[in-house]
Amino acid sequence: MDIPFADFIRKGPGKISIRYQSIAQRFPVRIIPMTLRVNYCYRIYPDAIQEQTMLHWLEISRKVYNYALREIKDWVNSRKCSLDYCSLQREYIIGADKPFPTYYIQQKALPLAKKEFPQLGEAPSQVLPTTIRRLHDAWNYFQERGFGFPRCLKFAQMKSMFLNSRLIRLQGGKLVCPKSGKYPSISIDLSQKGLRSNRHGY
Structure with missing residues (x-):
């Protein structure tokens, strides 16, 4: 016997429908x-x-992404130098006891970097940690496949960023985002019947 899913939804604290009680008995x-x-x-x-403003945030994210990737590349290249000779052009001199720049190490270095480079603080606090997370997701994917080393991003190649949804609210038909103000918006409902849009803020 098929029991409707709605019959098992509580209607409130301490209140259960009569139909639920009869079904629970059977x-x-x-x-x-x-x-x-x-x-x-x-x-x-x-x-x-x-x-x-948002393009400026994306540019900051791109620079942080490339800097973090440069740290990973320098660490990897320092472990590939020959033991019996040195290159005449360049050599990566990094201590043997220096650990690999993991996501947690690079994320922990962000507060110090913001003090040294105040421009990094212009972006919302959630943008830069998630940018580093995206880099290490690409690095882990490269480790699993064995090819496809992450590449540096050129100008305007950073297309998206993450904002904490808890700090974004809907006010008067407009989205209010931290550090950037109110945005007129369209509410998009992705339903089984198709795409339905409702215009707000005008």
């Missing part, structure tokens, strides 16, 4: 409390100033 089941999380997708329309 079918002894264990009810596990669940949390339903709904995701929303918004398409934003920034003005010229907001667009330049």
Whole structure:
């Protein structure tokens, strides 16, 4: 017998439907409390100033990505030098006891880097750690496959960044983001019937 899933949803604290009680008597089941999380997708329309701000954040992310990748490359190249001779052009001199620059080591170095380079603090605090995470995801993928070493990103090649959704709120039909202001937006509902859009902020 097929039992509807809705029959097992509690209607409130301490309140259970009559139908649930009758079904529970006939079918002894264990009810596990669940949390339903709904995701929303918004398409934003920034003005010229907001667009330049977000492009500036992407450029900061690109520089952090390339710097972290340079540390990984220098560490790898320092472990490939020959023992019986040195190169006449260049040589990577890194201590043998220096550990590999893992995600946690590079993330821990971000606060010190922000003090030395205040420009890094202009981007939201979630952007740079997730940028380093993306680099190490690519590195781990390279380790699994054995080819496809991560490459440095050229100008405007950083296309996306992560913002903490807890700091983004909807106010008056506009998305309010930290350090950048309000954005007119479109609320996109991805349903089984197709793509439905509702315009907000105008």
